[in-house]
Amino acid sequence: MSGLLYLIPVALCLGLVGLVGFLWSLRTGQFDDLDGAATRILFDDVGYTKETER
Amino acid sequence: MFCCGGCAAAKGLIAELGLDAYYTRRQTMGASGRPASDADAIPVGPFVRSEADQAHLDLMVDGLECGACAWLIEAALARDPALEHARVNLSQRRLALTWRGPAEIGERLAGIVRRLGYAVAPFDAERLAATVDAEERDLLRSLGVAGFAAANVMLLSVSVWSGAIGEMGPATRDLLHWVSALIALPAIVYAIRPFARSAFAALAAGRTNMDVPITIGVTLASAVSLFDTWRSESHAYFDSAITLLFFLLIGRYLDRRARGQARSAVAHVAALAARSATVVDADGRTRIVRPSEVAAGVTVLVAAGERIPVDGRVASGASDLDTALVTGESLPRRVSVGDPVHAGMVNLTRSIQVIAERTGESTLLAEISRLLAAAESGRSRFVALADRVARSYAPVVHLAALTTFLGWILVADAGWHPALSAAVAVLIITCPCALALAVPVVQVVASGRLFRQGILLKSPTALERLAAARAIVFDKTGTLTVGRPELIAGNAIADLSLAAGMAQASRHPLSRALVRACPSAPAVDGVTEHPGEGLSAGGIRLGSARFVGADRAGADWHGPELWLAQPGMPPVQFRFDDPLRADAAETVSRLSAMGYRMALVSGDRPDVVARVASAVGIEDWSAEVGPQGKAAAIANLQINAPTVMIGDGINDAPALAQASASMAPAAAADVSRTAADAVFQGDRLRPVAEILEVARASDRLVRQNLGLALAYNLLAVPLAVLGFVTPLVAAIAMSSSSLLVVGNALRLGRR
Known part of the structure; x- marks a missing residue:
């Protein structure tokens, strides 16, 4: 049972990483346009914005 | 073949930019997306936000159908040297632009999107976003926290449940309970806020709603579990409490989003409906204002092709007005000085000046607004089915929990602790997970x-x-x-070509129909337009029978018509029809x-x-x-x-x-x-x-879902009342009923 002493913190940390990732993606607006994201992934070529062209 | 010159121009622009790939990427073959006439365009200048050398603009875009539209707009805009960033939001049908340079460039960028065939309208992004998104994001954050805590607490709970069968000692079990409490309690405090807020608001107003039993149930369950953990009892309901919040937050978030989508649809429609009015000041100078800012007595200039922004009377000029949207008449009406005109009519042939008369209670728009207000107050009394169910459900839940508590003490002669545990179990089981998901999931799937x-x-x-x-x-x-009228086929090509060539000079709907019927006709020079009568170019006349001197006696056609008269030839009739x-x-x-x-x-x-x-x-x-x-x-x-x-x-x-x-x-x-x-x-x-x-x-599915949720309660509540609901049973019952309801709703999305 002593394995629990480090397994539980490890599980918690992994969960926290997921939570922080979620909150980060929420803050950077990745949930703002789910319909757009679904189709955008199919178009990988020319000029979306200046950033991708450079 | 193109329906109008604008569409041909859009195709040309697409080809010129090397964006032909657009056509292979379109998923739909919708007939919408005709280029809007520039005359209706709203100036975007006032909506540009500048900071340092960067400028931002948010636009509503109408006619977006799939990812290809988003791609086309972004790719076309990217060719503009000034543009820094362009991003289409397909879910909200919005376009965010950032560029370097003066605000005037915004007009040019909006023009590019217009020429591709999408109507655009500026809107105040900051005001709209502030109210709509804050609450939705708060719910989503709570949902994330609850989800994280629920998953981790469930992990520990499963260990406890499987350990109970095996050889887990009480010390390990207590340790796991304490860790659960450590994760669950802060998460519960954070995630219960949306429900607690609404519950307190309801109680303060002397009412009760579904959030009251939710808040009481979760709080009591957490408190009792903490007490039990401290006394090292074998059961703790931390997982039930946090999972409950997790499921309820999903329902609440979806509901919120459906409302948010409805509201953004309203904003979308409103922004696209906004028009501008050109006011003529006393010194003869013109300035552009919003129609709502036009006071009575002010003179407004309405160019040919523009929509009349206010109710009023014609002060100078004569023209034809398309009144279809106002009166339902399919043929234009001729107006001259002194005639009343109404907002929404389209000025077709010549520019006119209109004196605004907005104070009169008898103006058409004022009367229609009054009728609208009266009719809408009747509709606002409508209460959604889910709210009606929740309204009668909440008192029943309170009563059941209270009866259980008193029953255990009075009838079974038990102590307060097992009585409270049973009451908490009833609150948890009756908590409307399935009920909270039943309607919003269906709504989201249907509106999607x-x-x-x-x-x-x-x-x-x-x-x-x-x-x-x-x-x-x-x-x-x-x-x-x-x-809109369309030409009925049956004329000689030479006549049609000549007539269409003349008609290119006019915005009259019958002229537009001629041009649509023969878009390749060479334009005729020197065309003069006579409002209410027709067009002339040298000796050639196109217009009403009277105007060209045609003999209508014995004609059997009663629909819209145009006559073409050339010197030395009998007049030719063109027949039109507003097709179904x-x-x-x-x-x-x-x-x-x-x-x-x-x-x-x-x-x-x-x-x-x-x-x-x-x-x-x-x-x-x-x-x-x-x-x-x-x-x-x-x-x-x-x-x-x-x-x-x-x-x-x-x-x-x-x-x-x-x-x-x-x-x-x-x-x-x-x-x-x-x-x-x-x-x-x-x-x-x-x-x-x-x-x-x-x-x-979706109505069928909502009713099925409500039925499923109630059936589940009828089955599970007696078990809870009798004290058979352990945390394990509660977890299984809650998840299975919620999954059942969601799965049922998803059937609507297929097809």
Whole structure:
């Protein structure tokens, strides 16, 4: 049972990483346009914005 | 082949930019997306936000259909050297632009999108986003925290449950309970806020709602579990409490999002409806203002092709007005000095000056607004089914928990602790996970399915009201018909080419129809337009029979017509017709097969209405009905059956608001799109049947889901009352009922 002493913190940390990732993606607006994201992934070529062209 | 010069220009622009790939990427072949005339365009200048050397602009975009549209717009904009960043939001149909340089570039960028065939309108992004997103994001954050805690606590709980069968010692079990408490309690405090807030608000107002038992249940469950953990008892309900919040937050978030989508649809429609007015000051200078800022007595300049922004009288000039949206008449009306004009009419031939008369209570818009307000106050009394269920459900839950508590103490003679545990179990089991998910999931799936077909739902209760409808009332012009005249084929090519060449100089709908029929005709030079009469170029005349000197005696044609007269040749007649939407008859018969009673109510002449009615197969029709008459006709029908109104004109707006539910095509008048519950795009009538079918299907699913949720409660509550519900049983019961309800709702999305 002593394995629990480090397994539980490890599980918690992994969960926290997921939570922080979620909150980060929420803050950077990745949930703002789910319909757009679904189709955008199919178009990988020319000029979306200046950033991708450079 | 192109329907108009604008579409040809858009195709040219697409090819010129090397963006032909757009055509292979389109998923839909919608007929919408005709370039809007520049005359209706709203200046974007006031909406540009500048900071340092960067400028931002947010635009509503109409006509976005799939990812290819987003790609096309972004790729076309990226060719502009000034542009820094362009991003289309397909979910909200918005476009965010950032560029380096002066604010005026915004006009040019908006022009690029317009020329691609999408109508754009600026809007105040900051004001809109602040109110809508804050609450939704807070819910989503709470959802994330609850989800994280629920998963981790469940991990520990599963260990406890499996350990109970094996050889886990009490010390390990207590340790796991303490860790659960450590994770769950802060998460519960964070995630319960949305419910606690609404529960306190309800209690403060002396009412009770579904959030009251939720808040009490979760708080009590956490407190009792903490106490039990401290006393090293074998059960703790931390996992139930946090999982409960997790499921409830999912339902709450989806509900919120459905409302948010409805609200953004309203904002979308409103922004696209905004127009500008050109005011002429006393010194003769002009300035552009919003129509709402025009005071009575001010002179407004209306150029040819513009929409008249205010009610008033013609001060100078003479022209033809397209009154279709205001009165439902399909033919233009001639106006000269002193004639009354109404907001929403389109000035066709010559620029005129209009003196605004907005103070008069008798102006058409004022009267229609009054009718609208009266009709809408009636509709706001509608209470959604889910709210009605929740209203009667909450007291039952409180009563059940209280009875359980007292029953254990009085009847079973138990101590307060097992009595409280049983009461908490009842609160947890009855907590409306499935109930909270039953309606929003269906709504989200339904509105998503409609959105993909270009249909915007503007009201969260629209589906429910649409599903209850048993009768449908159609408007004629612009609803059953496409709302613009088209040439009936049958003229010689040479005549048509000459007439179309002359017609290129005019914005009259009959002229536009000639140009559409023969877009390749060479333009004729030196064309003069005579308002209300026709066009002339040298000795050639195109216009009414009187204008060209044609003999109409014995003519059997009563629809719109134009005559072409050339020197030394007999006059030639062109016949026009406002054609039915291509699938009008088919849709009407489909609706009648679905069991709807249908009626056609129009402001147009009886012979025209009768012809359309028989062509689509509607027996019950009436003609020359005014705005008030239309609303009265709806009210009359509603005595027997909830009625859906479908119309596009300003004269339809009171009827749209009066009806139990209403729809308008995207090309409808501003006030009608605002009054309607659903707005559909495209040149077809099929969306009407589609909306009603989805509404009926989702109503069926909502009722099934509510039934499932109640059945689950009937089964599980007795177990909880008797104290058989351990945390394990509660977890299984809650998850399975929620999954069942969600799975049932997802059936609607297939197809």
